[in-house]
Amino acid sequence: MPTDDHTDNLLVLGIPNCDKIRKTKTWLEEHDRPFQFIDLKKAPLSREELLELSQKVGLDALINRRGTTWRKLELADKHLSEAEMLDVLLENQSMILRPVLVRGDSVMIGYDEEAFEGFTASDRPMGNE
Numbered sequence: 001m002p003t004d005d006h007t008d009n010l011l012v013l014g015i016p017n018c019d020k021i022r023k024t025k026t027w028l029e030e031h032d033r034p035f036q037f038i039d040l041k042k043a044p045l046s047r048e049e050l051l052e053l054s055q056k057v058g059l060d061a062l063i064n065r066r067g068t069t070w071r072k073l074e075l076a077d078k079h080l081s082e083a084e085m086l087d088v089l090l091e092n093q094s095m096i097l098r099p100v101l102v103r104g105d106s107v108m109i110g111y112d113e114e115a116f117e118g119f120t121a122s123d124r125p126m127g128n129e
Helices: 019-030 047-057 068-072 082-091 113-120
Strands: 010-014 036-039 100-103 106-109
Touching: 010 019, 019 113, 047 082, 047 106, 100 113, 106 113
Parallel strands: 010 036
Antiparallel strands: 010 100, 100 106
């Protein structure tokens, strides 16, 4: 993941005009949780980064099947292999379910304030310890 190599940094991946991203950023700021925002429109994930995320949480968990991009691409009736779906997601990163929070080797997907509390706690192990 794009970072400055401090494994304790919390990364928030998404697009700035997304309501869930705005709510996530607001929650993190209100709870004094420092984070680095990665704008996927300006700095899209590389194939390797996307593959790493999919290996940690599963490719299905990353895909927003309710969003306009999914519908626009008419993917519901297509039977794509995991490799083909990874290619589609790589080219259409607005289809990634948001928010994606990354801390150390741990990844959290989706807006859930209760889960944010535990995932972002400063005394929480980061999955690589």
